[in-house]
Amino acid sequence: MPNIMNSIALNHFIILASILFCIGMLGVLIRKNVVVMLMSIELMLNAVNLIFVAFSRYYGDASGQVIVFFVMAIAAAEAAIGLAIIMAVFRKFRGVEIKLFENLKG
Amino acid sequence: MSNEIILGILLLSPILGFLFNGFRFRSQNNTLAGTVATLAAGVSFLCASVLFFRLLDLPKESREIFVSYFSWIEIGSAKVSASFMFDELSAVMSLIVTGVGSLIHLFSIGYMAHDDRPSKFFAYLNLFLANMLLLVLGSNLLVMFVGWEGVGYCSYLLIGFWFKDEAKAAAGLKAFITNRIGDAGLLLGMFALFAIFGTFEFQEINARMLDVAGIPLALLTAGTLLLFVGATGKSAQLPLYVWLPDAMAGPTPVSALIHAATMVTAGVYMIVRLNPVFLATPATMHVIAIIGALTAVMAATIGLTQWDIKKILAYSTVSQLGYMFLAVGVGAFGAAIFHLMTHAFFKALMFLGSGSVIHAMHEEQDVRKMGGLKKQLPITHLTFAMGWLAIIGTPLFSGFFSKDEILWMSWHSPRGHFLLWLAGIIGAGFTAFYMTRLMALTFWGKSRVPKETHPHESPAVMTVPLIVLGTLSVIGGYIGVPHILGHALHIPNFWETWFERKLMVVPGLGEASAFEESLLMLISIAVAGAAATLAYIFYIKEPSKPQEVVSKIKGLYTLVYNKYFVDEIYQKFVINGLVNLSKAFWLYMDVGFIDKMTYKVSDFVESAAGGLRELQTGNMQRYALYIVVGFVALVSIVFF
Numbered sequence: 099m100p101n102i103m104n105s106i107a108l109n110h111f112i113i114l115a116s117i118l119f120c121i122g123m124l125g126v127l128i129r130k131n132v133v134v135m136l137m138s139i140e141l142m143l144n145a146v147n148l149i150f151v152a153f154s155r156y157y158g159d160a161s162g163q164v165i166v167f168f169v170m171a172i173a174a175a176e177a178a179i180g181l182a183i184i185m186a187v188f189r190k191f192r193g194v195e196i197k198l199f200e201n202l203k204g
Numbered sequence: 205m206s207n208e209i210i211l212g213i214l215l216l217s218p219i220l221g222f223l224f225n226g227f228r229f230r231s232q233n234n235t236l237a238g239t240v241a242t243l244a245a246g247v248s249f250l251c252a253s254v255l256f257f258r259l260l261d262l263p264k265e266s267r268e269i270f271v272s273y274f275s276w277i278e279i280g281s282a283k284v285s286a287s288f289m290f291d292e293l294s295a296v297m298s299l300i301v302t303g304v305g306s307l308i309h310l311f312s313i314g315y316m317a318h319d320d321r322p323s324k325f326f327a328y329l330n331l332f333l334a335n336m337l338l339l340v341l342g343s344n345l346l347v348m349f350v351g352w353e354g355v356g357y358c359s360y361l362l363i364g365f366w367f368k369d370e371a372k373a374a375a376g377l378k379a380f381i382t383n384r385i386g387d388a389g390l391l392l393g394m395f396a397l398f399a400i401f402g403t404f405e406f407q408e409i410n411a412r413m414l415d416v417a418g419i420p421l422a423l424l425t426a427g428t429l430l431l432f433v434g435a436t437g438k439s440a441q442l443p444l445y446v447w448l449p450d451a452m453a454g455p456t457p458v459s460a461l462i463h464a465a466t467m468v469t470a471g472v473y474m475i476v477r478l479n480p481v482f483l484a485t486p487a488t489m490h491v492i493a494i495i496g497a498l499t500a501v502m503a504a505t506i507g508l509t510q511w512d513i514k515k516i517l518a519y520s521t522v523s524q525l526g527y528m529f530l531a532v533g534v535g536a537f538g539a540a541i542f543h544l545m546t547h548a549f550f551k552a553l554m555f556l557g558s559g560s561v562i563h564a565m566h567e568e569q570d571v572r573k574m575g576g577l578k579k580q581l582p583i584t585h586l587t588f589a590m591g592w593l594a595i596i597g598t599p600l601f602s603g604f605f606s607k608d609e610i611l612w613m614s615w616h617s618p619r620g621h622f623l624l625w626l627a628g629i630i631g632a633g634f635t636a637f638y639m640t641r642l643m644a645l646t647f648w649g650k651s652r653v654p655k656e657t658h659p660h661e662s663p664a665v666m667t668v669p670l671i672v673l674g675t676l677s678v679i680g681g682y683i684g685v686p687h688i689l690g691h692a693l694h695i696p697n698f699w700e701t702w703f704e705r706k707l708m709v710v711p712g713l714g715e716a717s718a719f720e721e722s723l724l725m726l727i728s729i730a731v732a733g734a735a736a737t738l739a740y741i742f743y744i745k746e747p748s749k750p751q752e753v754v755s756k757i758k759g760l761y762t763l764v765y766n767k768y769f770v771d772e773i774y775q776k777f778v779i780n781g782l783v784n785l786s787k788a789f790w791l792y793m794d795v796g797f798i799d800k801m802t803y804k805v806s807d808f809v810e811s812a813a814g815g816l817r818e819l820q821t822g823n824m825q826r827y828a829l830y831i832v833v834g835f836v837a838l839v840s841i842v843f844f
Contacts, residue, residue, distance in 0.1 A: 123832060126825070126828060127825055127828055127829050127832070128825070196824060196825060199824070200822065200824075204823075
């Protein structure tokens, strides 16, 4: 079977990853809902992952793919902690808007 | 003990007294405060006496105790050290200051017994004494200047001691400001001397004057004139005398100590200290003599008309200071210091006596409400009479010797003039008149005391100083008897031999002729005697006479009674102008320009800060945006 990957050039990956990253970034900057912001951060991380994988394949070097695993692990930890904080805030203030997090100031 | 230590104690003892009373200024324990202050002054007097006797032991050519404690200022080649000199002149001055000062401290214990802030009062009094000692003992102009300013400050504090009375606080301010005008002159004069001689040391300056070649005479004249301006401020001469009569607002012992015996003589002391410099500038000497003579006569005329017992004495002080300047101006430096000393005795005595009277009369100062106090206040009357006899120049009392020496020199000296002598004689006549008037109205004649006051003699703590000063007023003159009497009675003139080395003689001073001297002496005795008799007739024998005379010269009387309207003239032409100028500066310079500039700067900072504040709202997403923008900017700089 013709390798479909061979017909997609590297710059397609870069453009897609950039679009994903910008969408994620805009989500972080604009959305008020913390859950959505967390998802947007996830999106940004994955855009970066995509770049890593694409370059790893392009250069035939596996270390890029190794880093992706690290990123995924950290993202999972981050999601777990983030969601826990969100839960705590939700219990206390009955909402998940970013404004409510200002109450955490010392 | 070494001289350094004794001189140190002499200077520090009043400061310790000041600190003791100053730190417990709320205390109302009058006896403790007064005792400590008097002891402090007494210790100083003791030290001064010890140094005086040591000075006597020294050979005549090197009669001088010079102590330098530390180097004070060093700028380039100009070096000033905190050094003190105990020589013939400062010995006499410091003995007067501490001796009369101790007696007045003692008197104050009685006088301030009913005051509610005795500790503060005695602290100020001690501080004054310390500064006065700095003034007379300093071996250079700068140390003297520190004392000069210090006594002015203490005078201000003590005149306004009862500052709850607004008039008294204002009197303090008036004294201070008038003195500042003089002090500006003094400072400029000091700079002029420094420019010429390159040193502030009295001895070096005086030594340089032995040879006048190469000294710019014009600058020297300007310098001495400026120094004299300082003296007119401190010693209450025309035209800056106006503060002294108002200074009577202070407690009476203060008037005796500061405004009669010591501080006001600082100007005379300063000129005598620099006598070779002044002697080299005849123009300045003439100005001094004329101002002195004018002040002597003018203040005496005002004294004729006043009703306040302290005001009469105040104008008398101004007048007597005028005599001292007349003496200085004609080159009779010894006579000036001699009169300074006898005046310190009898004027301090009379001020304290008036304090005793005021104390007995329950703070009444108007002589019209006194009279016949001879019976109730026998000791005060007797001692006051000693002062009276001394000041009017009764033969063989101290004032006679000193005043006669001045009058004689104002005639005899080559720098003197017939008119100066005439002014002196007229002033002496007025002096005899107003002092006799004061005696008559206060102590003699019928009593005009209001029924509700019961005058009583003062306690011993007040009468003892009176008795001591009274004795000194009688015998104080014998250390400087005139030649003619001295030759007849075989009394040596200690005074002249004492100062021989220190005071230069006016060039061209001729030999005294016995006939001339005795004639002038007789004239002055006759004038004083006639004036005193006239006053006695006016105020005792025919009490209606003064009214008749006054109604005949109504206009002149009003002019003199209102002190020639000098205060009003100053108010109109000087003070109002200054106030308006200050107001203009305040409105247009301070408020309109300087304040406006600072407001502009602060406005700019505020608006800029307002813009920047918008950047840090605490909104997390905004911060994230900044990071993104910053990163994008960084990347675009690096790559494009």
